[in-house]
Amino acid sequence: MAQPADPSRRSSRPKTAPDAPESAAGNRAAAQRLKMRRELASAAMELFATKGYEATTVDEIAAAAGVARRTFFRHFRSKEEAIFPDHDDTLVRAEAVLNAAPPHEHPLDTVCRGIKEVMRMYASSPAVSVERYRLTREVPTLREREIASVARYERLFTRYLLGHFDERDHHAGNDDPLLAEVAASAVVTAHNHVLRRWLRAGGEGDVEAQLDHAFAIVRETFGSGIGAGRTAPASPSAAEPPALVSMAPKDEVLVAVARTDAPLDDVMRTIERALQTRRA
Known part of the structure; x- marks a missing residue:
């Protein structure tokens, strides 16, 4: 499991903020890439609809999208791939x-x-x-x-x-x-x-x-x-209580202990199973 970062090391780093511009540039590049893929896919689908799939070539798809053949292959490996951008x-x-x-x-x-x-x-x-x-x-x-x-x-x-x-x-x-x-x-x-x-x-x-x-x-x-x-651990840690623990019925009374953040469906299912076990 990855260890938490050392706070002292984190604070010693120079306070520069290159990440935001780099992230913005990366987002723009991704958006442009997706836009070109969709344009190529649109051109491909129009040609498939008018000429037929088999009769359409990659060169024709690239020309219809207004780009070179090599640009097509930067985005897709084949014409069939172009239909799923x-x-x-x-x-x-x-x-x-x-x-x-x-x-x-x-x-x-x-x-x-x-x-x-x-x-x-x-x-x-x-x-x-x-x-x-x-x-x-x-x-x-x-x-x-x-x-x-x-x-x-x-x-x-x-x-x-x-x-x-x-x-x-x-x-x-x-x-x-x-x-x-x-x-x-x-x-x-x-x-x-x-x-x-x-x-x-x-x-x-x-x-x-x-x-x-x-x-x-x-x-x-x-x-x-x-x-x-799944069964709950035999000796749950006090620091990390289980999501749900049900105790065996005694004198017709069922005691259930649940974390406050346990899903209600899980709580109800566990109680239901315990009651069914008691009736059996």
């Missing part, structure tokens, strides 16, 4: 959502928020997204490229969920590793189902509300099980 940036944004998640947010909720960045990418340009969908259905090469892009998101979310549980911890009753992997796939599948339905409807309707409904189903199906197989 935003996936790299969206993947970065989705990962940023995961990295900035509040410590007590259910990891499945975090993943659902992360994949919303993907939906927002499509929803920001409905007409382009609908046309892209039509092309990917007609051109196998583009369909394969889209599948590969989706797989990157699924790997990201699976790693995130598995990172909250010990993948090697397969003791009896602990299904967290299995649930984490299945839940990540379920989130991606739910997202893709809603996205396809929205695209087939011509990009009409409140797609984010539809997505929230789908995620509620995933959360209800998988969310309550994740974490159920």
